[in-house]
Amino acid sequence: MDTALARTPLAAWLGRHESTARELRLYARIFARSSASLLGLALVLAFLLVAAVGPWIVPYPEDARGAVHLDLKLQPPSADHWFGTDEVGNDIYTRVILGARLSLRIGLIITLVGGLIGVPLGVAAGYVGGLVGDAIMRVTDVFLSVPALVLALAIVGALGPGILNAIVALSLVWWPGYVRLVHGKTLSLKAQTFVEAARAVGTGRLRIVFIHILPNCLSPITVKASMDMGTAILAAAGLGFIGLGAQPPHPEWGAMISHGRNYLPTWWWYSAFPGLFIYLTVLGFNLLGDGLRDILDPKSRA
Amino acid sequence: MLGYVVKRLALLGLMLFGLLCITFAISHVVPGDPARLAAGPDATASMVETIRAEYGLDRPLRVQFARYVRAIVAGDLGRSLRTRETVGSDLLRYFPNTFELVTGAMLIAVGLGVPLGILSAVYRDTWVDHLTRVVSVSGVAIPAFWLGLMLQLLIALDWRLLPLGGRLGLMQTPPEPITHLLFVDALLRGRWATFADALAHALLPMVTLCFPALASIMRVNRAEMIETLKQDYIVNARAQGISDARVVGRYALKNAMVPTLTMIGLRYGWMLGGTVLVETVFDWPGIGLYAVSSAVSGDFQPIMGVTLLIGLNFMLANFLVDLAYGWLDPRTREAGVA
Numbered sequence: 337m338d339t340a341l342a343r344t345p346l347a348a349w350l351g352r353h354e355s356t357a358r359e360l361r362l363y364a365r366i367f368a369r370s371s372a373s374l375l376g377l378a379l380v381l382a383f384l385l386v387a388a389v390g391p392w393i394v395p396y397p398e399d400a401r402g403a404v405h406l407d408l409k410l411q412p413p414s415a416d417h418w419f420g421t422d423e424v425g426n427d428i429y430t431r432v433i434l435g436a437r438l439s440l441r442i443g444l445i446i447t448l449v450g451g452l453i454g455v456p457l458g459v460a461a462g463y464v465g466g467l468v469g470d471a472i473m474r475v476t477d478v479f480l481s482v483p484a485l486v487l488a489l490a491i492v493g494a495l496g497p498g499i500l501n502a503i504v505a506l507s508l509v510w511w512p513g514y515v516r517l518v519h520g521k522t523l524s525l526k527a528q529t530f531v532e533a534a535r536a537v538g539t540g541r542l543r544i545v546f547i548h549i550l551p552n553c554l555s556p557i558t559v560k561a562s563m564d565m566g567t568a569i570l571a572a573a574g575l576g577f578i579g580l581g582a583q584p585p586h587p588e589w590g591a592m593i594s595h596g597r598n599y600l601p602t603w604w605w606y607s608a609f610p611g612l613f614i615y616l617t618v619l620g621f622n623l624l625g626d627g628l629r630d631i632l633d634p635k636s637r638a
Numbered sequence: 639m640l641g642y643v644v645k646r647l648a649l650l651g652l653m654l655f656g657l658l659c660i661t662f663a664i665s666h667v668v669p670g671d672p673a674r675l676a677a678g679p680d681a682t683a684s685m686v687e688t689i690r691a692e693y694g695l696d697r698p699l700r701v702q703f704a705r706y707v708r709a710i711v712a713g714d715l716g717r718s719l720r721t722r723e724t725v726g727s728d729l730l731r732y733f734p735n736t737f738e739l740v741t742g743a744m745l746i747a748v749g750l751g752v753p754l755g756i757l758s759a760v761y762r763d764t765w766v767d768h769l770t771r772v773v774s775v776s777g778v779a780i781p782a783f784w785l786g787l788m789l790q791l792l793i794a795l796d797w798r799l800l801p802l803g804g805r806l807g808l809m810q811t812p813p814e815p816i817t818h819l820l821f822v823d824a825l826l827r828g829r830w831a832t833f834a835d836a837l838a839h840a841l842l843p844m845v846t847l848c849f850p851a852l853a854s855i856m857r858v859n860r861a862e863m864i865e866t867l868k869q870d871y872i873v874n875a876r877a878q879g880i881s882d883a884r885v886v887g888r889y890a891l892k893n894a895m896v897p898t899l900t901m902i903g904l905r906y907g908w909m910l911g912g913t914v915l916v917e918t919v920f921d922w923p924g925i926g927l928y929a930v931s932s933a934v935s936g937d938f939q940p941i942m943g944v945t946l947l948i949g950l951n952f953m954l955a956n957f958l959v960d961l962a963y964g965w966l967d968p969r970t971r972e973a974g975v976a
Contacts, residue, residue, distance in 0.1 A: 372775070478656030481956070482949040483911025486929075490661070493933045493941040494669040570781055574915050577783045578930050593784055597919075600787065601795040608791075611784030619779035626775075 363631045370630065376623025383617050387440040390433050399426035400434040402585035410603045420605035422595070428605060431587035432613050438588055439569045439617065442503055446568035447561050449507035454514025455557065459545055461515060462522025473519060479512040485571055492580045499588065502581040506571055510564070517560055521553045555632035559625050566621030573614050589614050642964050642971045650957050657949045662706050665942050666699065678719040679936040710946070716939030720932060725943035729925060733947065734818040735805060736917070736924030740909050742844040747851035748902060755859025755898075760886060762864065770856055777853025782912050786846040786919035793842060801839050803921035810835045843920040847912050851905040858901045862894035869893075896967055903959030907952030 350357065367373050391397055395416075408425030411417055419428035461472035479487070484506070491505035525531055531548050539547075575581035576590025584591065589610040596606030669675045673690035681689070690696055694705055709715075715725035758770040794802040801807060805820060812820060813827040821840075824833040866872065867890055875885050910926075917926035925944045932940035964971045 372771070474652065475656065478653055478660060481653060481657065481907065481952045482660070482945060483908055483952070485911045485914060486945055486948050487660070487664075489914065489929060489933060490664050490941050490945045491668060493938055494664050494675060497933075566779065570779075573781055574783065577781075577915060578918060579934050590781070590783075593781075593787065597787060601791050604791055607784070607787055611781055611788070614781045614784065615776075615779055618781075619775065622775060622779050 366631045367627050372623050373627025376620050379620025380624050387436040390437050394430040394433050396427040396430045399430045400587040419609040432609050435587040435589045442572045443565040443569040446506045446510050447564045450510030451514050454511035455518050458515040458518025462519040476512045476515040484509045497580040499582040502575045518553050525549050559629045562625035566618035570618050646960050653953050661942050675938045715943040718940045720935050720937045725940050732925045732928045743847035747848040751852045751855030755856045759860045759863030774853040774856045777849040783915040783919050789842050807835050847916045859898045862897050866890045866894045903955050906955040910948045
């Protein structure tokens with residue numbers, strides 16, 4: 337029976353990757369052991385799903401593009417308008433759901449740009465070291481010494497308000513965390529025997545970086561990226577709340593809360609629902625990041 | 639220890655110079671036309687040209703930078719178009735309010751975070767631990783500005799327990815300034831009613847602001863405590879029959895506090911960032927609200943002043959934490975500047 341099975345391509349493939357499969361099963365078991373990680377995964381999946389199919393499931397898609405129905409303004413939550421309506425009669429449920437897509441885009445861009453700037457700098461600082469490394473780390477420290485939101489506020493102040501400028505500003509201040517992370521990791525990897533051995537047999541610097549250093553940095557980077565998705569969404573919502581991020585009619589959660597603020601306490605639903613969605617999204621990414629850390633990088637748990 | 643302090647001071651100086659480079663880049667290099675930006679949205683073409691000549695913005699960047707650093711060292715941070723005051727005097731007026739808000743929030747965060755972290759480490763995996771973890775996970779995920787609004791909605795507007803915002807009620811006049819810190823001045827002048835009113839106004843903003851810090855202090859303290867409680871010297875102390883309270887409170891806490899201290903320094907800086915949002919929600923007349931009001935009206939110089947001040951504060955906080963660290967843990971002194 338064994339020989340017959342081994343001849344099918346699928347079984348052969350499974351046979352070859354048995355150790356990987358076993359590892360993945362172990363990961364899944366560790367991950368599933370924590371209900372917090374599962375909750376995080378569920379929240380993130382729900383968020384991604386909502387962002388993906390948003391335009392097709394919302395009842396009033398035109399409400400995110402600046403439609404006005406003054407006859408429907410500031411209605412409480414009802415069967416027609418699950419989260420109520422805002423001051424121009426737009427359906428808040430529609431706007432919150434469509435806001436997920438915008439938030440996802442904002443989070444992805446900021447995290448990606450942050451990583452693309454930060455990871456190479458971190459590797460360079462850690463692997464090349466010397467004067468260059470010191471210089472990179474000192475500049476990073478300076479950037480880390482001003483809260484990201486304040487620095488982003490200054491940059492948006494210079495560029496002018498708007499969603500694009502908010503994304504640019506946050507991307508420009510997001511990379512130092514990655515430099516710190518990758519720098520530390522690279523330093524510890526550099527001292528390991530396998531990297532020393534690679535150097536001893538004359539492997540080139542770039543090759544060592546790409547074959548030995550970067551793949552081993554992937555786990556902590558993944559964990560940080562997951563956390564950062566949440567934090568970046570939170571920061572962008574903060575800029576939106578101040579009035580420097582997305583401008584109407586963009587369905588951005590922070591800006592919605594800020595507009596709804598003028599209608600408290602009577603029309604509480606205006607601010608309440610967008611905030612709840614920010615909270616659930618950020619919570620999801622944080623819990624997922626925690627769960628990923630448990631399986632990918634158990635030593636660095638704090 | 640002296641060598642360690644000198645090294646840290648040199649590093650602080652270097653960092654401050656770096657900060658000036660960043661703020662210079664943001665104010666002189668990033669914008670399309672720095673003169674236009676400094677003149678504000680309502681300025682006429684001739685006003686922009688006046689500003690350009692006055693600040694030397696048509697000169698090479700090298701010259702501009704030297705001029706910029708000289709001005710800031712002399713305390714000249716420009717002028718606010720909105721308040722018509724110099725940014726320096728505005729900052730002096732608003733900063734004490736922010737300082738009190740952040741300090742109060744930090745006191746709450748440490749006062750609750752450290753004991754809760756210990757409890758959750760000692761009663762690991764019980765309901766106490768789970769509850770604290772829910773708080774600590776939520777604390778980082780909840781948008782501070784939204785939490786503030788919801789607290790206002792519930793506690794100030796619905797239950798009418800605490801005032802909605804501001805620093806003092808309409809019936810109260812601020813005490814004659816001595817330290818310019820409202821709480822301290824009210825106490826020094828013996829104005830108990832004013833003090834109570836100020837406290838009522840400060841409670842909601844402080845609670846809102848403290849949450850992320852509370853969460854991380856709790857988390858770090860719990861993790862450190864769990865590690866420390868496994869150490870040989872703790873097991874030994876227990877074996878000698880020393881009471882639990884003494885083992886945890888005296889022997890373990892001291893060692894577990896070192897990383898917590900770093901977290902406090904780090905969080906102090908982040909809190910200064912958080913004040914930008916929290917002050918906006920609660921109309922708290924601090925530098926955060928000042929920065930936001932300026933940003934919204936296109937008034938650029940104040941934002942740069944606030945950025946510098948917050949950066950300076952964060953660096954000083956970390957400097958003090960480094961000193962405390964070197965004092966608590968002599969090993970860091972020998973390792974030098976890591």
